[in-house]
Amino acid sequence: MAQRAVWLISHEPGTPLCGTVRFSRDWQEDSGYLSFTIRRYPTVEKRARVFNGASYVPVPEDGPFLKALLFELRLLDDDKDFVESRDSCSRINKTSIYGLLIGGEELWPVVAFLKNDMIYACVPLVEQTLSPRPPLISVSGVSQGFEFLFGIQDFLYSGQKNDSELNTKLSQLPDLLLQACPFGTLLDANLQNSLDNTNFASVTQPQKQPAWKTGTYKGKPQVSISITEKVKSMQYDKQGIADTWQVVGTVTCKCDLEGIMPNVTISLSLPTNGSPLQDILVHPCVTSLDSAILTSSSIDAMDDSAFSGPYKFPFTPPLESFNLCFYTSQVPVPPILGFYQMKEEEVQLRITINLKLHESVKNNFEFCEAHIPFYNRGPITHLEYKTSFGQLEVFREKSLLIWIIGQKFPKSMEISLSGTVTFGAKSHEKQPFDPICTGETAYLKLHFRILDYTLTGCYADQHSVQVFASGKPKISAHRKLISSDYYIWNSKAPAPVTYGSLLL
Numbered sequence: 001m002a003q004r005a006v007w008l009i010s011h012e013p014g015t016p017l018c019g020t021v022r023f024s025r026d027w028q029e030d031s032g033y034l035s036f037t038i039r040r041y042p043t044v045e046k047r048a049r050v051f052n053g054a055s056y057v058p059v060p061e062d063g064p065f066l067k068a069l070l071f072e073l074r075l076l077d078d079d080k081d082f083v084e085s086r087d088s089c090s091r092i093n094k095t096s097i098y099g100l101l102i103g104g105e106e107l108w109p110v111v112a113f114l115k116n117d118m119i120y121a122c123v124p125l126v127e128q129t130l131s132p133r134p135p136l137i138s139v140s141g142v143s144q145g146f147e148f149l150f151g152i153q154d155f156l157y158s159g160q161k162n163d164s165e166l167n168t169k170l171s172q173l174p175d176l177l178l179q180a181c182p183f184g185t186l187l188d189a190n191l192q193n194s195l196d197n198t199n200f201a202s203v204t205q206p207q208k209q210p211a212w213k214t215g216t217y218k219g220k221p222q223v224s225i226s227i228t229e230k231v232k233s234m235q236y237d238k239q240g241i242a243d244t245w246q247v248v249g250t251v252t253c254k255c256d257l258e259g260i261m262p263n264v265t266i267s268l269s270l271p272t273n274g275s276p277l278q279d280i281l282v283h284p285c286v287t288s289l290d291s292a293i294l295t296s297s298s299i300d301a302m303d304d305s306a307f308s309g310p311y312k313f314p315f316t317p318p319l320e321s322f323n324l325c326f327y328t329s330q331v332p333v334p335p336i337l338g339f340y341q342m343k344e345e346e347v348q349l350r351i352t353i354n355l356k357l358h359e360s361v362k363n364n365f366e367f368c369e370a371h372i373p374f375y376n377r378g379p380i381t382h383l384e385y386k387t388s389f390g391q392l393e394v395f396r397e398k399s400l401l402i403w404i405i406g407q408k409f410p411k412s413m414e415i416s417l418s419g420t421v422t423f424g425a426k427s428h429e430k431q432p433f434d435p436i437c438t439g440e441t442a443y444l445k446l447h448f449r450i451l452d453y454t455l456t457g458c459y460a461d462q463h464s465v466q467v468f469a470s471g472k473p474k475i476s477a478h479r480k481l482i483s484s485d486y487y488i489w490n491s492k493a494p495a496p497v498t499y500g501s502l503l504l
Contacts, residue, residue, distance in 0.1 A: 115153055226477075237488075458479070
């Protein structure tokens with residue numbers, strides 16, 4: 001993934017071309033130096049010539065490019081007439097990706113959009129022939145181009161108050177892009193990070209600074225590891241319809257370590273009965289990985305040979321906080337099993353809810369509550385209920401009940417709520433609407449968080465963390481389990497057809 005060139009163009013109606021190139025760069029061969037004018041022999045341009053072959057179209061000079069781009073974006077003052085090649089119904093553009101006709105040849109793909117009177121544009125590298133035109137989804141540089149341009153936009157207008165500040169930030173772009181996007185390859189779309197990190201740079205470096213790392217840390221060494229698991233569940237309590245649940249985990253790290261290239265190894269471990277981690281995706285800074293970690297997939301049927309760790313991740317950390325890895329896991333049971341039944345009785349609804357905390361789950365919540373919406377109905381006018389545990393809050397206008405369970409389930413691990421709900425006349429303007437929660441197709445949604453716990457049992461052993469850097473760092477590790485799309489559906493509802501899509 002790389003970019004052949006990038007432009008910032010001030011949109012100025014009334015000028016000869018309705019725009020002025022404020023900044024243009026392409027990535028040159030000479031040590032990645034960024035020139036103010038488009039050169040003819042940039043490194044990425046050479047790669048484009050090789051990849052594209054006979055379909056290669058060179059990046060043009062600023063003038064022809066600007067005229068072609070403004071024409072395509074319909075921003076030229078004298079361009080008010082209908083143009084078949086650009087304005088016909090067959091050319092409706094919904095992607096902000098264009099093909100520019102320059103000198104009889106089409107330059108494609110060009111990513112461009114107008115924001116705050118500034119046009120942001122770039123030409124991604126396509127690592128294949130352009131004839132026939134490949135599908136956009138196969139051009140990875142396009143998504144990187146959008147990320148790059150959005151990063152520039154955020155940098156220019158975050159906290160910017162006047163033209164003077166904008167000009168100051170424009171003047172900082174050449175140096176920042178050397179750090180954030182050397183040789184046309186994007187390393188960090190957050191240019192403010194690059195600006196902040198320059199403050200940590202040492203005046204004299206005993207070791208050569210790598211091009212992708214913009215500075216070094218000075219201060220107390222410390223390593224922080226956070227494991228967050230989100231559990232998703234769809235429970236129906238109906239024969240012929242299987243309940244589903246899944247765990248998605250994220251391991252986030254922040255390594256404040258002195259030195260140019262400190263090395264860290266973090267091991268994730270599971271208890272003897274822990275659920276194996278699957279579909280593991282790692283950050284590019286990870287230097288090596290056991291093949292068994294990468295091949296463990298939830299698509300394959302689980303068997304006794306599934307890799308259960310320890311999962312070792314050696315890496316050279318960036319300065320900022322980053323996601324070391326993502327994973328999924330198929331745990332044997334969901335943490336909370338539920339039953340929800342709703343019956344229509346004339347003008348009332350009779351509800352029955354039973355919840356049970358699985359015995360293997362830590363019974364110590366930061367919070368736990370069940371939201372019971374009655375969307376597409378009028379406001380709640382009357383409520384009679386009985387609960388075995390917790391408190392019930394009524395939001396009458398919102399047609400919503402919130403069952404506050406608290407921080408612990410009782411010793412029995414089971415709780416129940418039953419009652420009747422009466423509604424008033426429905427106001428189409430004020431009452432909440434949900435196309436899913438219609439008639440008997442109702443649901444209960446659980447919200448909870450458990451600290452110092454993961455459903456898979458995954459943990460980072462602080463004593464197993466290896467750090468190869470000066471000083472003895474303070475190592476901290478935290479973990480938590482959070483509910484995400486945790487639904488319990490009305491067991492009296494018709495068989496669901498599309499609800500499973502909510503797990504995606």
